[in-house]
Amino acid sequence: MRILEQNGFIAVRQRGSHRIMQKHFDGRTLTVPLHNQLRRGTLLSIIRQSELPRPFLKAK
Numbered sequence: 001m002r003i004l005e006q007n008g009f010i011a012v013r014q015r016g017s018h019r020i021m022q023k024h025f026d027g028r029t030l031t032v033p034l035h036n037q038l039r040r041g042t043l044l045s046i047i048r049q050s051e052l053p054r055p056f057l058k059a060k
Contacts, residue, residue: 001032
């Protein structure tokens with residue numbers, strides 16, 4: 001979640017165990033589960049929807 005915030009996403013609301021993040025300049029919205037561990041497919045889906053480059057994520 002911190003990586004998303006560093007790249008322009010802000011938390012706009014939360015419902016239960018999911019936080020809704022939005023990037024204002026293009027209106028992109030992501031739903032991010034607030035669990036200790038995420039399944040690989042869920043994580044890859046968040047990365048794909050956020051359009052962050054994978055090399056950037058590996059470097060962090």
